[in-house]
Amino acid sequence: MYLYMIICIIGSGGREHAICKTISISSKVSKIYCVPGNAGTQQLAENVDLDINNFEKVLKFLKDSKVDLVVVGPEKPLVNGIVDYLENNGIKVFGPRKIPSQLEGSKTFTKNICKKYSIPTADFGIFEKKENALDFLKSSKFPIVIKADGLAAGKGVYISKNFFEAKEAVNEIFDGKFGKAEKILVEEFLNGEEMSFFIISDGKNFKLFKTAQDHKRVNEGDEGKNTGGMGAYSPSGLINKILEKKIIDKIVYPTLKAIEDMGEKYKGFLYVGLMILNNEPLLIEYNVRMGDPECQTILPLLKTDLIDIFIACCNENLENISIEWKNEKSLCIVLCSKGYPDQFTNNIKIENLKNLKLNNNDFIFHAGTKEEENEIFSNGGRVLNFVSLSSSFKSSRERALKLIEQLNWTNGFFRKDIGYKIIDK
Ligand code: AMP
Ligand code: GLY
Numbered sequence: 001m002y003l004y005m006i007i008c009i010i011g012s013g014g015r016e017h018a019i020c021k022t023i024s025i026s027s028k029v030s031k032i033y034c035v036p037g038n039a040g041t042q043q044l045a046e047n048v049d050l051d052i053n054n055f056e057k058v059l060k061f062l063k064d065s066k067v068d069l070v071v072v073g074p075e076k077p078l079v080n081g082i083v084d085y086l087e088n089n090g091i092k093v094f095g096p097r098k099i100p101s102q103l104e105g106s107k108t109f110t111k112n113i114c115k116k117y118s119i120p121t122a123d124f125g126i127f128e129k130k131e132n133a134l135d136f137l138k139s140s141k142f143p144i145v146i147k148a149d150g151l152a153a154g155k156g157v158y159i160s161k162n163f164f165e166a167k168e169a170v171n172e173i174f175d176g177k178f179g180k181a182e183k184i185l186v187e188e189f190l191n192g193e194e195m196s197f198f199i200i201s202d203g204k205n206f207k208l209f210k211t212a213q214d215h216k217r218v219n220e221g222d223e224g225k226n227t228g229g230m231g232a233y234s235p236s237g238l239i240n241k242i243l244e245k246k247i248i249d250k251i252v253y254p255t256l257k258a259i260e261d262m263g264e265k266y267k268g269f270l271y272v273g274l275m276i277l278n279n280e281p282l283l284i285e286y287n288v289r290m291g292d293p294e295c296q297t298i299l300p301l302l303k304t305d306l307i308d309i310f311i312a313c314c315n316e317n318l319e320n321i322s323i324e325w326k327n328e329k330s331l332c333i334v335l336c337s338k339g340y341p342d343q344f345t346n347n348i349k350i351e352n353l354k355n356l357k358l359n360n361n362d363f364i365f366h367a368g369t370k371e372e373e374n375e376i377f378s379n380g381g382r383v384l385n386f387v388s389l390s391s392s393f394k395s396s397r398e399r400a401l402k403l404i405e406q407l408n409w410t411n412g413f414f415r416k417d418i419g420y421k422i423i424d425k
Contacts, residue, residue, distance in 0.1 A: 004030035005307065006066055009045070010052050010082070011073030012038050014334070014367035014385040015295040019071060019306070020044050021365065022299045026307040033065060039376050040366025052077050055085045062091055069094065071310060075289050078268075079105035094310045096268040096288045100259045103270070103286040107149050107185050110286055117254035121283040122275075124187040130174045133184055137166045140186070146170060147185040148178040157226065159189065192277035193421070194284070195236045196294050197247055199272070200309065201256065202318035203265030208244075210301065210325065211236040212294040213421070218341060220417040227341045228382055231418030232297040233331040233393055238276050247272065247281045255286070267313060296365045296385045297332040301325050328361075328389040331396035331419055335404055335412045337368070340381035348411040350376045350383070356406055362399065363387040378411060393419045 005028055009016050017040040023029055024044045035058065037047035050057050053076070062070060070086060072078055072095035081098035102109040114121040122145065127133035137144070146169040148156035156178040158169035166186075173181045198209035212234040218224040251272060259266045271287035271294070290298070299306070303324040312321045337344035350369065353376055358364065365387065368380015384407075388399035397419055404414055417424075 003028055005068040006031045006033070007307070008033040008035060008048075008062060008065070008067045008070045009037070009041070009073060010035050010058070010070060010077060012036050012041075013073065013292050014365040014382065015290055015292040016073040017041050017365040017367070018296040018299045018363075018385075019073065019290075021363070022302060022306045023071075023310075026305045028305070028307045033061075033067065035061070038366045038379070039369035039371040040364075042371055052082075053080065055082055058082070059086060059089050059091070062086070063089075068092060069307075069310060069314065071095070072268075073289060075101070075104050075287060078288050083268075092314050094268060094313055096266055096270075097264065099262060099264045100266045101288045103255070103259075104288040105150065107147055107285070108183050110283075111185065113255060113258045114283060117258050119251055119254050119283055120281065122188040122190050124185055126183055126185055128183050130170055133170050133186060134167060136186060137163055137170070140166075142166070143189040145187045145189050146173070147187065148173045148181055149183040149185060150179055150181075190275040190277065190282055190284070192275040192282070193238060195238050195274045195276050195281075196232075196291050197236075197239075197272040197274055197281075198290065198294070198298070199252060199270050200313060200318070200323075201266045201268065201270060202313040202316045203267045204316050205319045206252070206256065206266075206270075207318055207321070207323050209269065209323070210234055210298045211239045212291065212297055213237070213419075214291060214294055215415060215418055218415075220415050221420075225341050227336075229291065229293045229334065230336070230415045231331070231333045232291070232293045233329065233396070233419045233422065234294065234297045234301065235329075237422040240279070243276065243279050243281065246279075247274065251281060251283050292367075293332045293334055293382075293385050296363070296387055297330045300361075300363050300387055300389055301328060301330050326389065328391060329393045329396050330387060330389045331393055331400055332385050332387040333397070333400045333404060333414050333418050334367070334382050335384040335386065335407070335409065335414045336382050337378055337380070338411050338413050340413075344381055345411070346377070346379050348378045348409075350378060350407070350409050352407050352409070353384075356403055358403075361389040362403060364403070383409075383412065394423045397423060 032045035
């Protein structure tokens with residue numbers, strides 16, 4: 001029934017190239033569009049240069065092109081309600097609707113659910129007035145965490161060591177550094193190890209979609225500024241059956257119940273960002289999508305046809321699908337433009353890419369790239385993702401590093417220590 005489908009992927013990062021590559025091997029797909037895509041997706045799909053925030057234009061394109069299924073990669077269109085808009089206009093979409101997307105779109109929305117449903121998370125306070133936040137901070141223990149309420153692309157989180165740093169954070173947020181700020185969140189600093197835990201849900205049932213460990217800081221040893229992610233590995237070394245059960249029982253089930261109690265359904269990927277302390281999970285944040293670069297790290301491990309999984313989700317039939325994985329260690333290193341996450345230069349030619357000899361277990365996913373006259377140029381802070389699978393994280397890392405060295409892109413930099421907690425301990 002679902003033979004020869006036309007699929008459209010919304011987004012342009014490494015995550016979307018990985019999704020594109022994974023569905024391109026499905027026998028059920030006849031054509032893929034990427035809106036807007038990158039130089040990597042262009043090799044497998046037709047890139048369409050449309051503004052993904054202009055839902056009307058996107059809808060017209062989907063109807064004109066007879067698209068059977070849309071897969072939404074990034075959070076912004078989800079939080080802005082692209083799924084509601086397209087579904088209400090008769091399009092099949094994989095991704096959560098606007099209200100459940102508030103799990104990522106509003107930190108106070110999530111914290112209020114945590115409170116009501118006793119979900120373990122850092123103690124917190126929500127403040128609408130600068131003066132009240134500052135009064136509270138005067139008698140707080142440090143370090144303390146201060147967060148802007150809305151979407152801030154991985155920024156908007158401050159870990160303040162003393163009152164003066166905290167005051168600066170509160171001022172920056174209320175002065176609109178991350179957009180109009182009506183609320184801020186002040187929360188307890190959690191001292192543990194982070195883990196990304198993924199599920200996929202059809203609104204009635206959910207399945208696990210692996211774990212990963214991201215490396216958010218720009219410098220080796222997890223120092224320096226926060227980024228979108230400098231590399232990842234999967235599975236996380238922290239996961240075990242007891243912890244998995246605690247995450248599901250104490251965090252995932254109550255959250256899905258909360259969404260149901262609002263009269264909504266959660267359909268799509270759900271990224272559960274956790275802090276693990278003595279084999280106990282605490283929720284740090286939700287994302288209503290796959291992680292980037294976690295997606296690039298996890299999808300090469302998937303054995304089941306991703307299109308079957310997406311269709312089962314859309315049809316609320318996930319229960320009848322078994323999701324199978326390779327029993328290998330996947331590691332991803334992100335090659336960035338020098339200067340990222342601050343100022344960097346675009347349009348630098350990437351020579352050599354076509355000369356790299358990839359084995360079956362090597363994958364290069366494009367992020368900020370574009371193609372012009374058969375040449376590849378950089379077009380963003382995170383440029384390429386090098387992923388390798390093998391029986392050990394150490395050899396996966398060696399292989400990914402070797403490919404990056406062979407590419408020898410002069411404007412690039414990367415972390416050589418991805419996976420150090422599990423490899424070098
Ligand atoms: P978030 O945007 O909420 O994921 O926060 C970004 C990063 O800040 C997280 O990945 C953590 O590394 C760190 N972080 C956030 N909240 C806390 C917390 N309560 N305690 C310690 N670190 C945190
Ligand atoms: N890698 C972190 C994120 O996707 O938000």
